[in-house]
Amino acid sequence: RGQKEMEMPSPHDAPIPGFAVCSKNGKYxxxxxxxGLVSVVDAEATRLVRSFDVPNATMVKRLELCRNGKHLLAVTNAQTLYGFDVDDAATEASEVLRPAHEYASPWASRLQWGAAAYPWNGEFVYGVSSGAPHEIHVWDRASGELKCVLEGPAEAKGVTQLAAHxxxxxxxxxxxxxxxxVWSRKHVEDWSAFDPSFVTLVDNNEYVEAEDEFDAKPPGEKQTRRGQIPVERLDPDDAPDLFTGSPNDFYTDNSDDDVLHALPIRIKPDPAAEKFAAERRAKWDRKAKRREERKRAEEEAxxxxxxxxxxxxxxxxxxxxAG
Incomplete structure (x- = not known):
């Protein structure tokens, strides 16, 4: 415990502001x-291991590390997102970081990418732009192929930040x-997960009941409806204990499963944020009006x-x- 100050190694002659993240094991x-450089620094020895020049980038705005610690994403002022593969258990420190893929979208605006994120399993890459419409571009992480572009409400006026569950x-x-x-995957309901005997019907089936199916049965006579499972008595000693709590290790160092118990669907900002948002909307409206006037003047000219x-x-x- 305590605080330690140290000078971060840099490939440049003078200190330059930047953005930093730790590897999952904390070694780098x-x-x-x-x-526009992404560097690897040995945390224990405080020495520069290796630096990478991100293509067509003069500034790195953010670094996003995948939850499994095996992939790193650089958000720069270039027209693409740049991905790295991470191996923090490599024997050679120079092999910790390796360039992987560039993620580009032909449908993206000319503005820069503002934020990016990996989902929980690291199979895809999400990218958004703060100055473009409410669009989330989704790539396959392993191949770099653009899978889809998700379009949200236009009232958002762009996306400034993105976070994955x-x-x-x-x-x-x-x-x-x-x-x-909030963006979420559409799930198909599977009722057979609750009852293995449940069968989903595509079309209506005519059911013909047996003559004595719903007749009253004498006490002690074990008869069941057609298709039902016989009910068996449960021994009280074998019943599960539903009232005695058991300790869990949520949010502790003993578990790697992060759990969120609640997820807000929409959060309404406070008056100061409302005022700020109104000013931003007014600014956007003025810019849109000037663009329309400029376009109209060019058309008339x-x-x-x-x-x-x-x-x-x-x-x-x-x-x-006449001649």
Whole structure:
């Protein structure tokens, strides 16, 4: 326990601000700086191990480490997200970090990526842009192939931050308007998980009951309905104990299963946040209005130029005929 200050090794001559995350075992520190480099630092020896130049990037804005600690994502000012494979158990420190894939989207806007995240199992990559519409781009992590683009409400005015649930197929997108939007996978209900004898019917089936199926039975006579499982008496000594609590290891170092007991669907901001969101919306509206006016002026100018050109062509044609 305690506090320790140390100078972080850097490949540059002068200190440069950046973003850092630790490997899952804590042996290494991954640093992304404002020069577009991702470096590996030995945490115990405080020495620089290796540096990588992210293609087409001059600044690393964020680093996202997968929950299993095997993948690292660099969010830069480039048009793509850059992924690394992590092996913090490698015998050679220089082999801890290896370039993997670049994640690009032909449907993405020209703006920079603002945030990215891995889901709980690390099979996909999520990417969003704060200045673009409410869109979440989803890639296959292993191949780099774009799988789909999820479109959300336009009122979000873009997504500023993205967070994935640690153990479920769920993600939260923070919109520029101050609201949180929850994305989740659609699950198909499987009732046979509760009762193995349950059969899902595609079409209606006509059921013909037996003549004595619902007749009253004498006491002690063990008869069951067709298709039912006989009911057996349970010995009280063998009954499960539902009232005595057992200790759990949630949120402790003994368990690697992070558990969230509640997940808010939508959080309404406070008045200060409402005011900030209103100012942002007004700013966006002004920008949109200026873009529309500029576009309208360009169209009118282009129309006038075409009219003048057509008039000149007509005059030259008349002169040619007159000559």
């Amino acid at each position: 520190i991954f640093v992304g700086d404002a020069k 640690p153990i479920r197929d769920c993600a939260i997108a923070l919109g520029s308007n101050g609201y949180m939007y 282009s129309k006038k130029v075409k009219e003048i050109e057509n008039k000149d062509v007509a005059e030259k044609t008349m002169e040619t005929k």
